[in-house]
Amino acid sequence: MASCMRSLFSDHSRYVESFRRFLNNSTEHQCMQEFMDKKLPGIIARIGETKAEIKILSIGGGAGEIDLQILSKVQAQYPGICISNEVVEPSAEQIVKYKERVANTSNMENVKFAWHKETSSEYQKRMLEEEPQKWDFIHMIQMLYYVKDIPATLRFFHGLLAANAKILIILVSGTSGWDKLWKKYGSRLPRDDLCQYVTSSDLTQILDGLGIKYECYDLLSTMDITDCFTDGNENGDLLWDFLTETCNFSKTAPPDLRAEIMKDLQEPEFSVKKEGKVLFNNNLSFIVVEA
Numbered sequence: 001m002a003s004c005m006r007s008l009f010s011d012h013s014r015y016v017e018s019f020r021r022f023l024n025n026s027t028e029h030q031c032m033q034e035f036m037d038k039k040l041p042g043i044i045a046r047i048g049e050t051k052a053e054i055k056i057l058s059i060g061g062g063a064g065e066i067d068l069q070i071l072s073k074v075q076a077q078y079p080g081i082c083i084s085n086e087v088v089e090p091s092a093e094q095i096v097k098y099k100e101r102v103a104n105t106s107n108m109e110n111v112k113f114a115w116h117k118e119t120s121s122e123y124q125k126r127m128l129e130e131e132p133q134k135w136d137f138i139h140m141i142q143m144l145y146y147v148k149d150i151p152a153t154l155r156f157f158h159g160l161l162a163a164n165a166k167i168l169i170i171l172v173s174g175t176s177g178w179d180k181l182w183k184k185y186g187s188r189l190p191r192d193d194l195c196q197y198v199t200s201s202d203l204t205q206i207l208d209g210l211g212i213k214y215e216c217y218d219l220l221s222t223m224d225i226t227d228c229f230t231d232g233n234e235n236g237d238l239l240w241d242f243l244t245e246t247c248n249f250s251k252t253a254p255p256d257l258r259a260e261i262m263k264d265l266q267e268p269e270f271s272v273k274k275e276g277k278v279l280f281n282n283n284l285s286f287i288v289v290e291a
Helices: 010-027 028-038 065-077 092-103 120-129 150-158 177-188 201-210 232-245 255-264
Strands: 053-059 083-090 110-116 135-141 161-172 214-219 223-224 269-273 277-281 284-290
Touching: 010 028, 010 223, 010 232, 028 214, 028 284, 053 065, 065 092, 065 135, 092 201, 092 269, 120 150, 135 255, 150 161, 150 201, 161 201, 177 255, 177 277, 201 214, 201 284
Parallel strands: 053 083, 053 135, 083 110, 135 161
Antiparallel strands: 161 284, 214 284, 223 277, 269 277
8 A cells, every 4th residue: 555545534624525525426315315215114113102202312413414304204103292312423513514404494393402522432431421311213324334343332222222112224235336345445545443344244244143133125326436537537536535535546546556446446346337427336225223
């Protein structure tokens, strides 16, 4: 690995911008929306039975876009019931955006919000010192990559589930291009303690080992990486950064590594070519853990 390559997480503003480009060029949120519309109502059908208040815990809630979709489904299932929605999110910037989103969203009168600027592990540590409460629904959306000890984290949060409660975990599928990219090139890209390569295949193995019951749903998603194959394209350069988790990958990666990944990304196991576009396999897994 060339010494000038560094993790994308070492440059926060570039990471944020590359993530924004990823969302703009992928069907990530549309895929999640489809799951929320078609599957989530059945999943939450019993979480609030006989309860005066439904308690929801969001781990890594980000700017709240998906969180508010989840809340709307819970409201539709349990009209008029009070909802307590607590958010654990380490980024102050994201929490500000989340609060702005709530302020601009109607029909939130029966939802009580609380935000905690902390990581998942900081929340766990704090709960071990306090009296941890039980939750009716916990969700972890695209955040388990940032957890050091995944088995301990899953065991901890599973222990916080009330009767009929569920945990929803969303992360990239073991059938996705990410899985193949990380396995083949992970050792040649700059690593950062902040992030680890984990897919639904790894997670289901961990859950099996813990003896925790779950159901797994895979949904198709793509990311348009066509711009990655045009030299000097700003959008393509930022997508390269996101794909490789490397800051300024196009400028700092050894030419042979860049050429090798570029060739692979056009292969059928990574992407499909459609109407002149190269669409990277961004398939997502939705794992529902039972109490």
